[in-house]
Amino acid sequence: MNKQLPELMFLKSRDGKEGCSLSAPEIADDLCVLAADKLRKDIADFPQLSEVEIVRHYTNLAHLNYSVDAGFYPLGSCTMKYNPKINEKIANQPEWNAHPYSPIHLVQGNLEIMKSLEELLMKITAMAAFTLTPAAGAHGELTGLRVIRDYLTDKGDARKIVLIPDSAHGTNPASSVLCGYQTKEIPSNENGILEVETLKKHLDKDVAALMITNPNTLGIFEKNIVEIARVLHENGSLLYMDGANMNAFMGIAKPGDLGADVIHLNLHKTFATPHGGGGPGSGPVGVAKDLVKFLPVPIITHEGKEYKVRYHNESGSNRVKNFYGNFLVIIRALVYLLELGKENIRQVAEDAVLNANYIRKKLEPYLDLPYKSKSLHEVIFSDKGLTVKTLDIAKRILDYGMHPFTIYFPLIVHGAMMIEPTETESKETLDQFIDIMIKILDEAKKDPAFVQGAPYSTPVTRLDEVMAAKQLILRWKPAATQTN
Amino acid sequence: MSTKDLKFTEKHEWASVNGNIATFGITDYAQHQFGDIVFIELPAMGKSFSKGAACANIESVKAVADMYAPVSGEVTEINSSLENAPEQINKEPYGAGWVCKVKMAAAAELDSLMDESAYENYVKSVEEK
Numbered sequence: 324m325n326k327q328l329p330e331l332m333f334l335k336s337r338d339g340k341e342g343c344s345l346s347a348p349e350i351a352d353d354l355c356v357l358a359a360d361k362l363r364k365d366i367a368d369f370p371q372l373s374e375v376e377i378v379r380h381y382t383n384l385a386h387l388n389y390s391v392d393a394g395f396y397p398l399g400s401c402t403m404k405y406n407p408k409i410n411e412k413i414a415n416q417p418e419w420n421a422h423p424y425s426p427i428h429l430v431q432g433n434l435e436i437m438k439s440l441e442e443l444l445m446k447i448t449a450m451a452a453f454t455l456t457p458a459a460g461a462h463g464e465l466t467g468l469r470v471i472r473d474y475l476t477d478k479g480d481a482r483k484i485v486l487i488p489d490s491a492h493g494t495n496p497a498s499s500v501l502c503g504y505q506t507k508e509i510p511s512n513e514n515g516i517l518e519v520e521t522l523k524k525h526l527d528k529d530v531a532a533l534m535i536t537n538p539n540t541l542g543i544f545e546k547n548i549v550e551i552a553r554v555l556h557e558n559g560s561l562l563y564m565d566g567a568n569m570n571a572f573m574g575i576a577k578p579g580d581l582g583a584d585v586i587h588l589n590l591h592k593t594f595a596t597p598h599g600g601g602g603p604g605s606g607p608v609g610v611a612k613d614l615v616k617f618l619p620v621p622i623i624t625h626e627g628k629e630y631k632v633r634y635h636n637e638s639g640s641n642r643v644k645n646f647y648g649n650f651l652v653i654i655r656a657l658v659y660l661l662e663l664g665k666e667n668i669r670q671v672a673e674d675a676v677l678n679a680n681y682i683r684k685k686l687e688p689y690l691d692l693p694y695k696s697k698s699l700h701e702v703i704f705s706d707k708g709l710t711v712k713t714l715d716i717a718k719r720i721l722d723y724g725m726h727p728f729t730i731y732f733p734l735i736v737h738g739a740m741m742i743e744p745t746e747t748e749s750k751e752t753l754d755q756f757i758d759i760m761i762k763i764l765d766e767a768k769k770d771p772a773f774v775q776g777a778p779y780s781t782p783v784t785r786l787d788e789v790m791a792a793k794q795l796i797l798r799w800k801p802a803a804t805q806t807n
Numbered sequence: 808m809s810t811k812d813l814k815f816t817e818k819h820e821w822a823s824v825n826g827n828i829a830t831f832g833i834t835d836y837a838q839h840q841f842g843d844i845v846f847i848e849l850p851a852m853g854k855s856f857s858k859g860a861a862c863a864n865i866e867s868v869k870a871v872a873d874m875y876a877p878v879s880g881e882v883t884e885i886n887s888s889l890e891n892a893p894e895q896i897n898k899e900p901y902g903a904g905w906v907c908k909v910k911m912a913a914a915a916e917l918d919s920l921m922d923e924s925a926y927e928n929y930v931k932s933v934e935e936k
Contacts, residue, residue: 493871505860714869731869737840737934788868789894792845 328782336370399729399741402592410655434630449579450609463587463606464498482531490539515694542701552582571700574669594656674746706738719777815926841867880909
C-alpha cells in the first residue's frame with residue numbers, strides 16, 4: 324500500500340491533459356441559456372489530468388484513511404464500535420426511498436420504522452417520549468435544553484442557570500449557553516463523582532437544571548444520581564442526563580428510573596450507526612411525562628392501524644430540523660436493536676465494561692490511574708511520572724498502525740489518556756493494544772527523545788499545532804498569489 | 808511583575824489590585840496546563856461580571872476553557888494585544904499576558920482569594936492528587 328501523501332492535483336497538472344473528450348454541444352447559440360459573455364472560456368489554474376491519474380489520486384488518498392473497519396479505534400467518549408454491515412444493507416434498500424412530502428398513506432412503513440425506534444428507546448431508557456429529529460449529540464443537547472426552558476417558562480418559573488459538573492462532556496456548557504443559559508461549573512470529589520452536598524451548595528431558585536454526564540467522562544457511574552434527582556426536583560430544578568455514554572449501562576439501568584427528566588442518546592455511538600467523517604449522526608431526545616408536550620414537531624402518532632404525523636404542538640414548540648431527522652440512520656439503529664434483542668442489549672454493556680476493565684488491569688502497573696473508583700466503559704490514565712507526555716505516546720501509537728485514544732480530556736486529569744475499547748473488540752485486539760502501550764512506555768524510559776519525535780512512519784510527521792491553529796490555509800493557491 | 812502581592816483563585820486566575828481597579832490574568836501553572844495558547848476571546852468593554860463568572864475564553868492546542876473572574880466588577884480595559892499574540896500569556900502570564908482590568912464592585916471579595924504562599928501550597932496539593 325502506498326503510504327505516501329499524494330502530490331496535490333494542482334501540482335501534477337500538465338497543460339493539455341484531459342480526462343475525457345466530449346464533442347462540442349450541438350445546440351444552437353440562441354438556445355444557450357447563458358449569454359455568450361457569461362460563458363467562461365477557461366478556468367485559471369484548474370488542474371489538467373488524465374482520467375487514470377485522477378482515479379489513482381483519490382484511490383491513494385482513500386488508502387491513507389483509517390477507520391473502525393481498518394483497525395482498533397479506542398477514542399474515549401466516542402464509542403467507536405464496529406457498525407454491522409447488515410445495518411448498511413438494510414438501510415440501502417430502495418424501498419425506503421421516499422420524498423419527505425409524500426402523502427402520509429404512502430409512507431406508513433417509514434413512519435412505522437421511526438415509531439418503532441422511538442418505542443424501543445423509551446423501553447431502554449424509561450423515558451415517556453422521544454423525538455428522533457436532532458441530527459447529532461450536541462443538537463440533541465440543545466433540543467433537550469429548549470424543552471427544559473419552554474417547560475419552565477410555561478410554568479412561569481423561567482430560570483437562568485445550568486449547573487455542570489467538571490466531569491461532563493465539553494459540549495454541555497456550549498449547548499447551555501447557546502440555549503441562553505448561564506453555566507456554573509461544579510467540582511466532582513476525589514472519587515470522581517458529584518456529591519449531593521456539593522450540589523446543594525450551588526443550588527438556588529435560579530437553577531433551571533443540572534446537566535450531568537452519566538457515567539461521566541472519567542468512565543465512573545454517578546452513584547448519587549437518585550438522590551441528586553430528588554434534591555433537584557425539591558428545588559424545582561430539572562435533571563438533564565447526557566446519555567452519550569449509555570453504552571456503559573443500557574439493559575442494566577434506565578435513566579428514567581434514576582430520575583432523569585431529559586436525556587439524549589447518540590445513535591452513532593451506542594446504537595452502531597456510522598460515526599466520524601460526517602456521519603451523519605443522530606441525537607434522539609427522551610423526556611419525562613410532564614415535558615412531553617414541549618418536544619419539537621413533527622410528532623408521529625399511531626391511531627388505530629394508521630400512523631399519522633402532527634406538525635403542530637399545543638405548546639407551540641417548533642422544529643429543530645427540516646423533515647424527520649436523519650432517517651437512514653434511524654433505520655440502522657432499529658436494525659441493530661432488533662438484531663441484538665433484549666438479552667444482548669445488556670450483554671453489549673457488560674462486554675463494553677469488561678473490555679475497558681481488562682485494559683485498566685493490564686496497564687495499571689505502568690500508568691498512573693488518577694481516580695480509583697470502578698471503571699465502566701472507559702478508563703482514564705494520566706501521564707504523571709512519565710518521561711514523555713500524553714501527546715508523545717499518542718503520536719507513537721500511530722507508528723504501530725493504530726488509532727490513539729482521546730488525549731487531554733477530561734480536563735480534570737493531568738495529561739489524560741481516555742481509552743474506550745467498546746464491546747466489539749476481541750481479547751486479541753485488546754492484547755495487541757496493551758502490548759503496543761507497554762512497548763512505547765519502555766521506549767520512553769530508554770530514549771524519551773525518540774518517542775518525543777514520533778511519528779516516523781506516517782505520511783506527515785509531527786505537526787506544528789500552533790501554526791496549524793493560527794495560520795489556517797484552507798485551499799491551494801497558485802504560487803504567485805500565495806500570501807501566507 | 809512580582810507575584811508577591813497578587814491574589815489567586817482555585818481556578819488558577821490571578822488578580823492584582825491598584826485602588827479600586829483589579830487586573831486579571833491566568834497563572835503560570837494554568838498556562839503550563841494549557842500548553843501553547845492560540846486564541847483568546849476577550850470580554851467586551853463595560854461588561855459586568857460577578858465573581859466566578861466566565862469572563863474570557865482561552866484556546867490552546869490541547870483545550871478550550873473559560874477564565875473566571877476572581878472578583879466582581881465592570882471591565883474598564885482589555886489587553887487587545889493578546890488578539891494577535893495570545894502566546895504572551897505563555898511567555899509572561901503575570902506581565903504582558905494580563906487579560907483585562909475591572910472596576911471592582913465589591914473589594915471585600917478579595918479576602919476570599921489566596922495569597923502567593925497559600926496558592927503555592929494549593930498547586931502542590933493539586934499536583935499530588
